[in-house]
Amino acid sequence: MQQHLSAAAASQGSGLLLVGEPGIGKSAVVEAASSIAQDRGFTLVICAGVGSGGSIGFAALHELLAPLLTYADALPQRQRAALDAVLGTGDEQPADRLVLALAVLGLVQEAAHHKPLLLIVEDLHWVDRSSADVFALLPRRLGNTRAALIATSRPYAEISDRERSFQTTQTLAALTADEAASVVAMRAPQLKKNESDLIVRASHGNPLALTEFIGTVRREPVHGSTSLSLTSRLEQAFLSEVSQLPHGSRRAVTLAAIGEQSSQGEIIAALRVIGLQAGDLAAAEQSRLVRAVNGRFVFRHPLLVSAIVGAADFAARAEVHKALAEVIHDPARRATHRAEAVIGQDDEVAAELDAAAERGFRRGAKAEAASRWQRAAELSTDAEGRSRRLALAAESSRQAGDATRTAQLLSEADAITSSSATQRQLARTDWMLSMTAAHSGRTTAQLVALARSAEETDAALEVLVWAAAKCWVQQEPEEVRLEVMRAAHERRGGSASLRAVLTVLVDPIRNGPTDALPQFLEEVDDTSAVLLNCLAFSAEGLEDLETAERYWTAGVQLFHSTGRVSDEVISICGRSTVRLSAGRVLAGIADAELALRLARDLNLPIVAGMAGAALARGRAMLGEREAAEAALAAVADEPGASTFARIEAVVAWARAILAADAGDHAAAVQELFVATAYPPISARATGDLIESLIRVGRLDVIDAWLAAVGTTDVSGFRVIAGRTRALTDEARAEEHFVSSVAAADGDGDAIEVARTRLAFGEFLRRKRRVIDAREQLAAALSIFESQGMPGLSRRARAELRAAGVRDAAGGIEATGLAAAALTPQELIVVRFAASGLSNKEIADEVYLSHRTVGAHLHRAFAKLGVSRRAQLSGIDGLQSGGEAA
Structure with a gap:
């Protein structure tokens, strides 16, 4: 912990996740870290998840950001708009969570510029998902910031996905039996040995369990039975303490536990609704069960909350929810409490949840919106209302990235819907899920049937476009493709761009690319x-x-x-x-x-x-x-990723190129055969490895490739084909080399032409035509160096030296292409800077904070030997119209 904070103070911030069972000491570690941080001059910013349910989207983020909002004016425009949307202070549509995370990072960096910052997220497993998704993006972006993030979590299965967001995960272990016995002896020396041994066995080395069991051992026996989990036994210990309170105080703590997210004022107002007063919480405060902190009532431990809520019967919970709904002004929270008090259906409450879900969805809280629409569906009295809300829940869940839940919601809605509009909405969500996740979805035939049932032509064409996309992705047989086209021809009129897209996707080879892109983008x-x-x-x-x-x-x-x-x-x-x-x-x-x-x-x-x-x-x-x-x-x-066919093929392609570059042509060809098992890249991959195929004598593969590309009109393939024939037919080599160079069509073929000129120059030098060889080799070297290709540049320079050119030992630096010294991220940032964008504008383009952009420019300027933006216009390699961005 000391090292974690020291690194943050030295602008090497990172994230630490503390994982452990309830009561294992996570909060104690955080308290110790907080004390150390404050002694070192850190500012503390804290938020916590709540276990009582009904979380509002971005609730934890609101809590964390409150002390940092004074720095909001320093954010780039898009990031500020995303923050305003979440806070409900702007009219903009919510941005992607990455933009929001960058806004949060920007606030952190601005605050940390003045004083080092310690961010604490307690009970990450209970944090609302929208906030948790943002928090997950922070730790690995704190590297150059005087800030550290510490989060705590129980070892739930779903938290494992969050672990990779943190540089360090530390699992807190239980005390040994000897350590536990020492704690009991220190805390309660008056206990008999059999009582002490019983507590040690029952606690399983859990520090909280030791403390609570010591406190209850005199009231009632602590049994070592394993029929209950340690968590359940701890909750029973807490309930034993709650049972000592007066009746009114027990009702009051139940209300405070269920209303854990509510303010102190809301809790007191709700107490009055059920006939109690603020004083009824006094006994609980005196027993250290609850205390007032920063305008809220905070319980001694989260397990105390879950124990109290779990012990309350439905009537008690309903009474509390109704009271809270009566005093809470926020529509979403009010609707949630009203829904929790309903048995059966209630269209009025369903409508309130519907509206709350819509507001949350617009703010970007997609997971929470899905939950509200799902609950609204449960409360709806008619099947169509249920199916409509389930459809909205499914789409919101899909956009939140929860494929499993989306599939469940789709199945539930499909079983009850009869509305054609809702059926199309469900089909759209189902189709999009099938395109991006492991979900089979509706078949092409089912989509065609749905299109035929649509009343409006454009609605039918839209569904047929989805069917056409499935034809392409799943490589459907000819008859299925023809059925899609027949269904399209049955309709007259409608969107021309949808028809064009549909026609291409049904059969790209026959129908070719569409020129309807501009109109398609308008729709x-x-x-x-x-x-x-x-x-x-x-x-x-x-x-x-x-x-x-x-x-x-x-x-x-x-x-x-x-x-x-x-x-x-x-x-x-x-x-x-x-x-x-x-x-x-x-x-x-x-x-x-x-x-x-x-x-x-x-x-x-x-x-x-x-x-x-x-x-x-x-x-x-x-x-x-x-x-x-x-x-x-x-x-x-x-x-x-490694099991995905396209990725596996491109990985093999890269390995083949590396092997060929090292002279291991047998390995290169072996990797090539892995790559060419994936047909879409077969032709280009083979073209890259022609020389290796020649070296290992696989002329059969080369002949098949030449026959295949001979039917295309791709200039790059013509260049490679000419070079291939030159390398395999020495008698006519020069003729083929010349035709290879002549086949080029524009700058896109420059590298292949340079490869041809290199091979041509090598051929001419071997024929002792050194003057002609020098011309080809010099042209090849110029292209290789302009493209920043050191390997081929070295080969071309070696050939030039062999041809008697003494000053061929230059390099990329000698060409004046200084941009080749930049990292790709520096190159992108510098190109935008050269085009006149400010740091904040660049930050919005490339998804960085403006301070990170400044750091990239500082390093890039040093590499380029410039000190201001105006000097960038004269540097080679930057005039690319921002194409890398």
């Missing part, structure tokens, strides 16, 4: 992310890289402007692959780096795996072995 809705992804992948599969990049970039711009960061990350990741294939390696690497960082932040392991694989391929293309292997290791660390 965009929540399904557009999946459709844009499908269109981009289909264009990429057709080797139409220009169209594929248009779709990916359209997605990046659309989802950035609407704050849908998860969708934006997928588009950035997809674009990285296309840019690598198009020969813009540095831009592709920058996209992959950004996608990998954001995907990790958002806990999107498959997207992170895809981004890491693309990054490994890009680094391998540059000949940067160490960086490529680090990216491959990052992919291996992502759960489930």
Whole structure:
């Protein structure tokens, strides 16, 4: 703990998660840390989860942020808007949780700039999910900040997903039998040995259990029975203490426990509603069961709350909930308490929950909104009202990232709905879930049937687009595709863009890419992310890289402007692959780096795996072995990523390039065969490894590849094909080399042309035509160095020296491409700075805090040898129109 705080004071902040059973001492550790931090001049900011249920979305975040809001004016515009939406002080639509987390980080950094900061989140397992999702993004972003985060949690299964967000997880162990006996002897020396031994056995080394059992041993025996869990025995010990209170005090503590989230004023007002007074809590305060802290009543331990609430019968709980609902002014909390007091159905309360869920959803509290809509459905008297609210709950749950719960809600709603509008709403959620999670969903045939039942043409076409997307993703047979088109032809009119998208996705090879993108983007809705992804992948599969990049970039711009960061990350990741294939390696690497960082932040392991694989391929293309292997290791660390077919194939592709670069052509070909088992990348991967195939004598594979790409009109393949023929037909080699260079069509083929010129120069030097060889080799070297490819640059320079060029020992630095010295993240930030954006504007573009942007620029300026933004315009490699962002 001392080291954790010392590191934070030295601007090396991090997160620590303390895990342990109830009563094991988590709070004691936090109290000790708080005392040390205050002695060192830290500011403490604290929030806690509550175990009494009915959490309001972002409740814990509100509590944590309250002391920091004075720094809100320092935030970039998008981050400030996200914060205002959550706080209910702005009209903007809520941003993605990553933008909100950056706003919180910005507040923390601003506060920590003045004094070091200790953030404490008690009982993370009870924190509302919306707040917990934000907290999960903080620890790994505190690295350059004078701030530390300490959270506590019980060892619940669901908390394991949170552990990877923290740099350190510490599980607190129980006391040994000897240690426990020493504690009992110190605390209660008057106890007999048999009593002491009984307490030690019953406590199982739990410090809280030792303390509570010592206090109750004189009132009633403590049994060593194992029929109850330790938690249950502790709750019984607490209830034994509560039972000593007067009747009115017991009712008062029940109200305070159920209303744990309520203010002190609300609790006192509710006490009056049920005929009690504030004085009825005095006995509980004197017994140290509860105390007033910062305007709230706080119980001695969370188990005390769960024990009191669990011991109250329904009538007692209903009385309390009604009283709290009568005095609470917040609509969401009031509706929640009213709902808890209802037996059976109540449409009036259901409507209140409906409205509360809608408000929470608009603020971004999706998980809590889903819970309210689900409860509203339970309270609805008619089947259609139930199905409508279940449909809303399912979609809210999907957007919250809970696939299992979404599937359950969909199944429940499907069983009772009869409304065509609700059926389409359920089908939309079901289809989107099937596109992004392990959920089979409705079949293509079922979607076609639903489309035919729709009254409006556009509604029918929308459902048929979903069916068409399934055709592409699942590679449906011809008859299924034809049935989708027949259903579309049965309708007249409707959206031209939907028809165009539908036609492409049913059969991309026959129908080709659509030019209806501009109109499609004007009609965009929540399904557009999946459709844009499908269109981009289909264009990429057709080797139409220009169209594929248009779709990916359209997605990046659309989802950035609407704050849908998860969708934006997928588009950035997809674009990285296309840019690598198009020969813009540095831009592709920058996209992959950004996608990998954001995907990790958002806990999107498959997207992170895809981004890491693309990054490994890009680094391998540059000949940067160490960086490529680090990216491959990052992919291996992502759960489930290595079993995803596309990721496995691209990983093998990267390994093949690395093996070829090291001269191990047999290993390169072995990895190539793994990569080509995934058809969408087979042609490009094979083209990259032609030389290795030649070296190991696999001319059969080369002949098959030449036959396959001979039917395409892809200039890059023509360049590689010409070079391949030159390398396998020495008699006509020069003719093929010349045709290879001539086949190029624009800058996208520059790297392949450079490879051809390198091979051509090597051929000419062997033929002792050194003057001609120098021309080809110098042209190749120029391209390799301009693209920041040190491996191939070294090979070209060695050939030039062999051809008698004495000054061929330069390097990338000698070309003036200073931007090659920057990290991908520095390159993105510097390009935006060169275009005139301020630090805050850049922060909004690349999802960083403005202070982190400043740190990147400081390091980049030192590498570039400049001291101000105006000097960036003259540096090579930065005039890319921000394409890496």
